Every structure is written in structure tokens, then in C-alpha cells.
Amino acid sequence: SGTPVTVTLGVTTPGIDFALTQKGAISGRVTDQATGVPVFKDAILFDGAGNYLTASNGSPNGTFTFSGLTPGTYFVKTADWSGPSGFVDELYNDIPCDGGCVITSGTPIVVTDGATTTGIDFALQRHGRITGRVTDAQLGLPLPNHYVELYDSSGAFVSNAGLDAAGNYSTWYLPAGTYYVLTQSYLDGDPWVDQLWQGHEC
Numbered sequence: 001s002g003t004p005v006t007v008t009l010g011v012t013t014p015g016i017d018f019a020l021t022q023k024g025a026i027s028g029r030v031t032d033q034a035t036g037v038p039v040f041k042d043a044i045l046f047d048g049a050g051n052y053l054t055a056s057n058g059s060p061n062g063t064f065t066f067s068g069l070t071p072g073t074y075f076v077k078t079a080d081w082s083g084p085s086g087f088v089d090e091l092y093n094d095i096p097c098d099g100g101c102v103i104t105s106g107t108p109i110v111v112t113d114g115a116t117t118t119g120i121d122f123a124l125q126r127h128g129r130i131t132g133r134v135t136d137a138q139l140g141l142p143l144p145n146h147y148v149e150l151y152d153s154s155g156a157f158v159s160n161a162g163l164d165a166a167g168n169y170s171t172w173y174l175p176a177g178t179y180y181v182l183t184q185s186y187l188d189g190d191p192w193v194d195q196l197w198q199g200h201e202c
Contacts, residue, residue, distance in 0.1 A: 024111035025067040029118030030058070030078060032087070038062030039124055041089075048073035050103035058082050066117075073108040077101075078122055086173045087124040094123075098175045119167045127173030134167045134183055136192070142167025143192060146185050153178040162185075 030041040043056045043064040056064040077091040091106040092095040134146045148169050150158040161169040181197040194202045
């Protein structure tokens with residue numbers, strides 16, 4: 001459907017010029033909802049059918065850009081592919097997506113040639129954590145040879161956390177929910193009775 005170019009022997013056909021339009025792009029920024037501070041988070045790009053296309057690695061200033069995009073509809077979500085950030089992942093716009101979500105339930109992002117669709121921003125909430133201390137009930141001394149196990153509301157194992165020299169522990173970043181915490185020992189024949197918080201002997 002293009003215009004034919006006629007070439008004659010011995011003659012140069014001039015003026016066959018092109019003025020190209022850049023493809024489209026998407027840009028945005030990831031910040032802490034509470035403080036506005038940039039968050040180092042990866043951004044993931046999906047096509048209009050929810051199929052994975054590519055990823056943009058996190059940056060210190062929280063910005064990301066997807067360029068070279070053909071006109072159409074896209075979806076974007078955050079992810080921790082470069083390492084844990086401590087923040088809840090979201091699907092644009094403002095849909096929590098930590099444990100997985102339907103990509104096409106997000107807000108469609110329209111891209112056109114020659115333009116950058118800006119303002120695809122994420123203000124993320126921090127995950128929760130559980131902290132505590134394991135000590136001898138009578139002496140109050142730390143028991144560093146112990147650790148704690150974490151279970152969700154259905155009783156399924158989630159993770160564990162070791163103790164420091166003072167007997168303190170801190171769990172990894174957790175999504176909102178209800179959890180159970182149980183002490184355990186690394187030692188065989190341990191003389192201390194393990195507990196399920198609070199005070200339930202196991």
C-alpha cells in the first residue's frame with residue numbers, strides 16, 4: 001500500500017525521505033505512601049490481555065519507564081524481583097497484588113505513538129512485621145538457641161525467625177492478616193517448654 005518508487009537507469013531518484021514518529025512509552029514513580037520517599041521496586045509490564053511483556057528494574061529515585069511501545073492498552077504492576085523491599089505490591093491503579101491478582105482487573109493504560117503516558121505512579125504501603133523476645137521465664141535471660149515459627153490463620157507454615165544474642169526476633173515482611181507465633185529450639189533435649197503465644201505450652 002506504499003507509494004512505488006520508479007528508478008531509471010543512470011538517474012538518481014532523490015527525495016525518498018522519511019520523518020519517523022517515535023513509538024509510545026509509559027513512565028511512573030514508586031513511593032512510600034506514608035512518607036513520599038522513593039521506593040526501590042521493579043515494575044512489570046503486561047499487554048492488554050494480561051500477558052507478561054517485560055520488566056523495568058527498580059531505581060533509587062523510584063522511577064521507571066517502558067519505551068518502544070506500539071499503540072494499544074497495557075497494564076503495570078510492581079514486584080520485588082530485585083530483592084525484598086518491605087512494601088505491598090500493587091497493580092495500577094491502587095489494587096493490592098501481593099499474593100497474585102488478575103492483571104486485567106487493573107486500570108488500562110493507553111499508549112499512542114509519539115507520546116509518553118506519564119503519571120503511572122504507585123504509593124505503596126509497608127508490610128507488617130512481628131517482633132518479640134524469648135527469655136527464661138524465671139531468670140529473664142535470653143535464650144539465643146531458640147527461634148520462632150510463624151503460621152497463618154489456617155495453621156499453614158509461613159516462615160521462621162532466628163534470635164539475636166539478646167533473644168530478640170523480628171519476622172520478615174508480612175501481608176495483613178492473623179498469625180500464630182511458636183517458639184522452637186535448635187537443641188535436642190532442650191530443657192525449656194516451647195510456647196504458642198501467649199503462654200500456651202506446646
